[in-house]
Structures are given as structure tokens and as C-alpha cells.
Amino acid sequence: MKKELLRISPGFEDVMPLEYKELIENGPYFKGYGVNDLGTYKEILEEHPLCAGCGLALALRLTLASLPNPEDTIVVGSTGCNSLGFPQAALQNIHSLFGNQNAVASGLKRALSLRFPDKTKDVVVIAGDGATADIGLDITMHSWFRRENITTIMLDNEAYANTGGQESGMSSKGTVLNMAPTGKKFPKIPVPELARVSGCDYVAVVSPYAPKKLERAVRRAILVAREVGPTYVQIFCPCPTNYKFKPMEALDIVKVKEVDGSYVSKEYFSPEAEELIKRLEGKKDKKE
Amino acid sequence: MEERFSIRMSGLGGQGVVTAAHLIGMAASRDGKETAVNPFFGAEKRLAPAESYVRISNMPIHERGEVLYPDIIVIFHSHVVNMGKSYTMPFYDGLRPGGIVLINAEGPHDILPDDMLGLKKLNARIFYVPATKIALDLADTDLSSNLAMIGGLLGVKELVSQEAIRAAIQERFGGAKFIASGTTAALDDVLKSKFSKISQLVEKNMEVIVAAMKQVKEFLYDEESLRIAAAKQQNGGTTMKAALIPSARVNQELCIGCKRCLMTCPDPNVIMYHKAIKKAEVVEIRCKACGLCVAVCPKEAIKIDYYDN
């Protein structure tokens, strides 16, 4: 975005709503803010109707706070709980149809590359597990095969939460959910592994309860997508409403699954991605 | 000769508006009346507008959808009026002449002067009941507020018998598999977990209902209230005193400024960080009281409590 655009049109200063003024005066645009700056600026995400204690909402909030250049980022979302946050996000975003988000993002990224050849426009897909691993799996994988320069972020609450808690491909085997009254019959779809094999140059699995790790994964994914190839981040956000636990119990659930191996955080770099990140982060060791 | 009675219940997701309407419908049905209950909400989320409509009659009811011309409007939360979180605006549009408005509020509240005049012209009667307070006092959970609202409603007009409502509560929560949405089912479970037995749940909630029936009060229009409302409106303050709302609050003396709370809050700009003094502070009106911040605070410096808004 041209920096001069970040202002209220002359004459409208007293008419614009307070939150709009706050975005102009104290928003994250052009400032390179990160998760550490939360609490001191007007966030991109505004008040949303997601459940109290929603892990997905936290993941979304942290992801938006981690964008390296929010002033030049366009998000493509998809139907699901996450899409209830996006009408309240102060960056341009597209609510696509269910499952086609990576195709829309492909077209969008290519169009923006044509129109702004000298500028970076980050196109980031943020979608749920149903949208990415079930109804959109083929479209998602083909965007990886084609090596589109987009970042795909899955908010994994292991169910179709927004429609009342049905089993999704990302639910674990045996879980009892709506439409799986006697337990899910097949294992969780290994999307991170599919991403690797499909050519993603950076793949990460994180949770929102380790916010700094999440920030690093989102940033790396976007930076690698700019110059190398497709990237994928999977964020584990347990759903208190449909899995029926208290919100704070999510912290323990994530810890337990990390230890017992059922949901382990990880990071994968292709050689080109590793080289790029090393160069950009100026560190000898990529792990902290 | 048909005697139809239509109720519009307006609240926010998570307050039990839909359940309250359902219980009244079930009870009316048990009392031998014809009844239809239509819930109405968009995205099923906490604090989003949630309405439900109850039609009770001595003859079969065919009409579907919203009750556009209610005999009674029940208000579970002030935000449905002053933040437009409803499906009808202006909020009281359609209320029948001589109709009733019942509000979840602690004391004589302020209604917008225009609304008040409009309601006066209709000869509408306004009632209020401190439903959240009654629920907390007697059942030790704000999840029983909707039952207190039922009590308030019965205190104003005997729509259903007490036996019928008792039986309805038993059926609704008594273990028979009830087809609820995920979010409703989750709150059902929370409610049930507060009581060691279903019979206890039923008894406590009947107590809540009976207490509310007694505590519902009528608001009488007077010049003083009109004056207060007009003054408040001029000062830009929201009118209508709401029920107690829960929120987190930071004890600044214990806070060490680690920021774990604000990095764990799922909602934006709820917890602010004051760099100069290295302390966190909660913007209460934005807080959904989920308790995640409480769980991660290393110094127990943050707690959930109930506040007047």
C-alpha cells in the first residue's frame, strides 16, 4: 500500500468512527510489529462473535499480528469458524467458496504479480480443517503442485465446528462427533506430510499457546512463499465448544498431545527455504 | 374464537434464549395448548443476536418465522436494544397495543425517551426482573438466568402451569437424547455439571423460577425517568442498565507485565499493555470471561468477576 493512502480523507476527520481513527493513528501498518507488540496498538482483528475461549480465534488473532507486512497482505479465507473473524479484519480479504480458497488465491496472486511486478503482495490462505483437508484437498494440493507463491494456513480444530461439530478428515480415529456416532473410522489426514511431498518448501505445525513459535512459523512461511515456493502452516486449535472442555483445558490438551505424539509441533525446510531463512534471519542455527 | 399469544424473546448467544422459548413451548404443549417455537439466529456464536419466538394458541398454528407483532417482548440483554443486536429495528416495532415488555435488569432502568414515549402510546406495560442476580444467588450459576426470565414471564402472565414447566425442565435436561447444536449441547453439559443430580437441577431451577415470579416488578412511567433518560442520552451514555456481566480484571499490584495473558486472549484489544508501568489492563466491555488469561497468569494476578456495565 502506498504510505500516503494511510490517512483519513480531508474533511472527514470528525465523521469517521473511533476504531477507524485508531487504525490510522495506531495500527500496525508499515511498522513491522509482532506478537510482542500486542496490547500497545490497534489490532487488525476487531471484536468477533467466536466463542469465549476459542483456540481458533486466538490462532487467528496471533496470525494476523504476525504478518510481516499487513499493509500489503491479502487473505483468502473459506467457510468455517475462521470466516466469522474476517468481516472484522482490517485488511482486504476474500471469503471464497468452501474448498476453493487455494484456487482463488492462485488467481489472485498471479493477478497481483502482474499488476505490481516491483512490489511484494503477500497472499495468505487462512482456512479451517474441513475447508483444507476435506472439501478443498485437491484444490489445495494442486496449488502446491503448481508451486504457487502462496502461504496456506490451516486452523485445525479437528471438526466442522461452525456447523455444529461434525467429524472432519482431521479428527482423530475413534473420536465421537456428530456424523460419527460410533467414532471416526479412519485416522487423521497427515496434511503436513502431504504438503512436504507436494512440494511445499516450508511446513510447520504449531499451536497458539506457544505464541512466539506461531509467529515465527507464520513469518517464515510468508517469506519463503515470496521467493521460493508454496508453504504450509498447520495450527492446532482445540475447540472447547464441540469437544466439550473448558477453554483453559486446551493448554493441557496441547501439552499432552505433544508428549504422546498425537499432535507434535514441527518444522520442515527445503534446502532453498533453509538458505533463504538463514540469510534473512542472519542466524547460524535456525532453531532457537 | 382463536386466542393466540405471541412472544418474541431477544438476547445474545449463550444466554439460553432458545432454550427458554423451547421450555415454554414444551410446557404449553403439556398444558394441552397448541404451540410452535421458532429459534432465529445467524452464525451460532456467543454474544451474537439470538432470538426465539413462541406462539401459543387454542387452535392449530400455521405461521412460521419471526413473530413480527408480539404480545410480549422479552429482553435478556441490553445490547439487543442499544447495540442493535436483534432482527427488528427500531427494537419495539410491532409490539401490540397493550403489549408487555419484560427486561433482565436489576433496577428501574432507563429506556430511550423516544422508545418510552412510543411504548406509552401503545399502553405497553414494562416489567423488569433481576434474572442474572437471582440465578447466581439461588442456583450459583448465571446459566440459570434464562430460567429466571421464564419465572419473570410467568409472574407477569400465567402462560403455562408450574407443573408443566417443571416437567419440561425434567425432559429437556433429564438425559433423553436431545437434538441440540454443538454449542447448546456444550452449555447443557456445563449446566448439568453444576448439579449432582438432575432432580437437583430441576428443583434449584424451579426455585429460581418461583423467586423470579415474585421479584418481577412493573416500571411505571414518570417524568423523573423521562428526565433521567433524556439527560443520559444527551451525555452520550448508553441507556438501560444491564444485568451483571462477567469480565476479567487485573490486580495491578500482582501483575509483572509478562504479557502472557494478552497473548492468550482469543479476542483482540481486550487486554492492553501499559509500556511505561509494565502492567496489563482489561477492557471489560470486550471481555468474554473465558478464563484463559486466568489459567496462564504466573502470578494469579487476573480474575473473573461480575460487574455492572
Add this chain to the structure above:
Amino acid sequence: MIEQKVVDPHFMLFEAKREKKFITGSEVVKEAIKRANVDMAISYPITPQSESMHLVGDIYAEGYLKDYYRGENEFAVMSAASGAAMGGVRVFTATGGPGTMRAFEMFPTWSGSRLPIVCAFMTRGINSPLTIQPDTIEMSFLLDTGMLMFHAEAGQDLFDMLLKAFIIAEKTEVHVPIGVFIDGFFVTHTRESIEITPEDMKLPAYDPYSAPVPVMDMENVPIRQIRDPFVMKSNFVSYAAHASWQQEIQAAAERSRKYIHQYLGGLVEVENEGADIMIVASGTAVSQSREAVAMAKKEGINVGLIKVKVVRPFPTEEIRSLTKNAKAVIVPEFNIVGWLCREIKTRIDNNEKVMGGPRVYGGMTMPPELILAEIRRCAK
């Protein structure tokens, strides 16, 4: 690639000296897109449009388009087209028959999103059973998607309609997608003489900031901009917003009429106006009807022909006035359901005079003799 100049569309389409070429319908697509200053095209194979899109790929390789790729299925292709249009570029794609069905959710989505995408539909039968041969039944499914629908009679129409579709679709007060329909095989694979505009002229580029909806390029201020928002029953405002949004899409189609008159010379063309027997037809049915009309004339029967060029918006007033005094209205169609007949019958008075046929379907040819038989029957 030859150097092209942007010229005034009016000059290019109505005044520039045209060259005659003996080419197939698929090649017509190539020639049109070559001159349309298209930024991006996305393709997927399905008979009978594959050749058209191969050729568009070829002109991309020559440098006439800036980006082109083959997608993984029609739904994905149409989705990518919408993403590209939202990013502010001029985009073209094509499909037909089962491909149309596969992509279907995207068509009302395009319209609702106000995307000025031009899509060529090369009509083909719909399963089951399967046929690759022409049938216009898919047009009946698309009548209420909010897309404008131009039905080309043959190659010449196809050339002009494709170019004019971009111009009309991109008008700020229209700004909805346009489907340019052409019957597969009868046109796509048939060779005939087409007059095409000079190779060194192209249409002006698309200006995304002339759109009535925001471009998703983060070159405007950071207000909460989502395309397209849910306007569902979240509160009282949402009802009004959703309802008026739908009305606006309908209104956009109405506003396109004046541009259709300006560039296409009207929604219909008529010959032998005022005859007792009038044929109303679109697409290849017009071609067959021309032959039948000539045959009828030899037998001394006077028949008029109304060629419907634009199906959406529908030429209601034109059809009403042109059929008012007719004693019989014949509607030959290449589909079993008779969608054009239905469209006419619901809009005119005394509609018992509308003959629902003849119809052929599943890929059959419609011999002019079949139409002639109906003419004779009506003449009695």
C-alpha cells in the same frame, strides 16, 4: 507476436477495415482473445472447447496474454478466474456441458461478486446419458445466475460478441460476468468465412479502479473490506443488505441494455417483420431457421424470423411487440425442455399461439425441413 496498439473500441469494431479468414469457431476464439487485451486465461480440457483454449494458450506463448495455465478441474478454474478478477485483471475462460455443471457454484458467485469475467460456453449435452455433441440445455440452468447471456449464431457473432462482452461487462454500472454461448461442433469445429479486425489493434486495458466494488490489492485504506461479506441474518441490517444486493445484480443486467444496443445493435434482429408466422430462435437454430424461411418463401408462405442475440437480459419488450400481430410463433430449439419457448410464453399475451418446437436434443442436427414442416402446419 506483433506489436499491437490500443484503439478506441468503437473504431476497432465498427470502422476498421476487416480481413476475411476461413476459420473454425475455435480459431475465432483465438482471434478474438488476441485482440481483447486479456491479461490472464485459465483452461481445462473438455470437448468441445478444448481446442479454443489450446489456441488461447498458443497466443499466450506468443506474448498476447500475460499469464495462462491449465487448472485441475472446472470449479478450480472458475475459482481462480474469480481470484484474478478480484485482483483487478481482465480474465477469460471457457467451458461447456459437464464442465459448466462442475463449475456451477461459481456462476452465481461471480455475478454476486460483480466480476466482469467473460466466459465462453460451448454447449454440449448434459449427462446422463453422456454426449459430447451440442445441446443447449445448459443455458436453461444458467438463466437465473445473474450472468448476462449472449447467444452467438455462428462464428461471426462469436468473434464480435467476445470482444463486445468485455466492453459491456466492464462498464461500471454493469460489472457482472457475461457468458458467450456457442453451440459446440456446429460452430466450434465448422469452418466458415469470418471477418476479423486488424491484428495490430487491441481493446483498451481493464481499469480495475473503475469497478463498483473494491479491488483486493491493498492499495486502498485499511478499512474492514471483505469480498464478499456474509449478509445473513446476523441482525436486522443484514436482511436489507442481502435483499438490496440481489436487487442490484438484477438492476445491473437491466442497465446493460443500453450498451447492448450501442455495441450489439440490439438484443434481437428481425427479418420480415409483421408476418403471420414468426420464428423466434437463438444460436444455431437461427441458422437452420433461415434456410427454412427461404424454403417456405418458395412455397409462397411468408415467415418472419426473430433472432434472439441476448437471452439475459431478456428482450421482453422487443418480443412482445414483434409477436403481437403474429398468428403463430414457432420456437425451434436444440434441447428437450424448450427454455426459450418458456421465456417467451411467460412474457407475451395470448401465448397459446406459441408452438413449443420443433426440438432436437442429445446432439441431433435440426434439419430445416423439420422447421418447414411446422411452418406448413401453422400456415393451414
